[in-house]
Amino acid sequence: MSVQERSKSRRQRLLDAAMTVFTDQGYAATPIDDIARASDTSKGGVYFHFPSKQALFLALLEESSSALLEKVEAAMAGEPDPLMRGEAALRAVFTSFAEHRLLARLLLVEAAGAGRDFNRALMEMHERFATLIAECLDEAVTAGRIAPLDTRFAARAWYGAVNHTVLHWLQTGEPSDLESTFPLLRDLLLVGVVGREKTWARS
Amino acid sequence: MSVQERSKSRRQRLLDAAMTVFTDQGYAATPIDDIARASDTSKGGVYFHFPSKQALFLALLEESSSALLEKVEAAMAGEPDPLMRGEAALRAVFTSFAEHRLLARLLLVEAAGAGRDFNRALMEMHERFATLIAECLDEAVTAGRIAPLDTRFAARAWYGAVNHTVLHWLQTGEPSDLESTFPLLRDLLLVGVVGREKTWARS
DNA sequence: TACTACCGACCGACTGGTCAGTCGGTTTTG
DNA sequence: CAAAACCGACTGACCAGTCGGTCGGTAGTA
Numbered sequence A, B: 001m002s003v004q005e006r007s008k009s010r011r012q013r014l015l016d017a018a019m020t021v022f023t024d025q026g027y028a029a030t031p032i033d034d035i036a037r038a039s040d041t042s043k044g045g046v047y048f049h050f051p052s053k054q055a056l057f058l059a060l061l062e063e064s065s066s067a068l069l070e071k072v073e074a075a076m077a078g079e080p081d082p083l084m085r086g087e088a089a090l091r092a093v094f095t096s097f098a099e100h101r102l103l104a105r106l107l108l109v110e111a112a113g114a115g116r117d118f119n120r121a122l123m124e125m126h127e128r129f130a131t132l133i134a135e136c137l138d139e140a141v142t143a144g145r146i147a148p149l150d151t152r153f154a155a156r157a158w159y160g161a162v163n164h165t166v167l168h169w170l171q172t173g174e175p176s177d178l179e180s181t182f183p184l185l186r187d188l189l190l191v192g193v194v195g196r197e198k199t200w201a202r203s
Numbered sequence C: 001t002a003c004t005a006c007c008g009a010c011c012g013a014c015t016g017g018t019c020a021g022t023c024g025g026t027t028t029t030g
Numbered sequence D: 001c002a003a004a005a006c007c008g009a010c011t012g013a014c015c016a017g018t019c020g021g022t023c024g025g026t027a028g029t030a
Helices: A003-025 A032-039 A042-051 A053-077 A081-097 A101-113 A114-141 A151-172 A179-195 B003-025 B031-038 B043-049 B053-077 B082-099 B100-111 B116-142 B153-173 B178-194
Strands: none
Touching: A003 A053, A003 A101, A003 A151, A003 A179, A032 A042, A042 B043, A042 B100, A053 A081, A053 A101, A053 A114, A081 A101, A081 A114, A081 A179, A101 A114, A101 A151, A101 B003, A101 B100, A114 A151, A114 A179, A114 B153, A151 B116, A151 B153, A151 B178, A179 B100, A179 B153, B003 B031, B003 B043, B003 B100, B031 B043, B053 B082, B053 B100, B053 B116, B082 B100, B082 B116, B082 B153, B082 B178, B100 B116, B100 B153, B116 B153
């Protein structure tokens, strides 16, 4: 294996370990040594790849949220209808979190209370997601599919509803199958925007 | 002032200072000495009233959320109609947060990422609020005002939407007048439950 | 009233442990 | 060999919690 490849895989190992340990113990309560041990490397190795503990956490946040965002955009790409696209986005977030508990914990729990610097980064991420939804709503308004409204605001409310539902699942484990709640939530949210009489033609 | 009175006011001074300092710097980043200084007392004094830093934070959480809950319940007490009562509850949460930024920051930001032990306490608090809403919805269903649905689930989604809206306001300061978004949010949420054709008779 | 004995509230210097970040040395690769 | 990657002992700062001590008030006594 070349040096660059080795280095890259090292870096990835570190991020993976950081994900596990940070989400298990929380940012503040996690010593760098734990990450070094969990990644089967060393403290010096961590500091070779990342300038500080904070930078490591930030990189982890960045990497994770970008991956999620890509997944969501991919899911949306297939749908021509704006409302369908919105639904697809929401569903993608849902299923991703359901599959990756740690990701959910990282983005929704740990990042929130880890300090001022992280809050800003986290909020930016939330806004990126909200923007995707808002754009769908905008298009739907333009197309006359739904009545005009403050789409950014509605998008954030949606997103908040999703987050809190996932959060509840994270903390209590209920419902055991997170994805089963998706249709419930989708209907609740969509009706709020399109009105009951036009509700999704679906089960 | 009697000894007991003095002691009680001392304790309150400590909680007030803790509120200020914790919400400013975050739980982990706040040394007890800072709270001692901010309350114009001493480290020993803090540990006389609270067995540990964690216990102090927990007491603060408990006290704050209980106060908020009482306010909400008081607001609900006046309304005979279940849907009105739900609206009143939501509005009370909204206005309380708008008036007390620090309270919002404590309950929605700091408590979230301060560690496992706190998450449980926080979740319990969220559930208490969600229960209030769910009970309104249940009554409304029984009265035939709205179609049957998983009311606990809907209540949590509502609550999440509110939280995220407040959170966004906290972090960005937009909109400058938080309470102005209440009608917007209320309509969005209520329509999701009652359907558009029955929407609140109001502006 | 005056004097004393006592006690709960409070103080802050100190301790023991922890941990982010450093640095001189070692290994691996090209 | 040179350079990049990596290691882990070490340092300095920081901080939760402790503990011996002070002080103001209160109760008991005469």
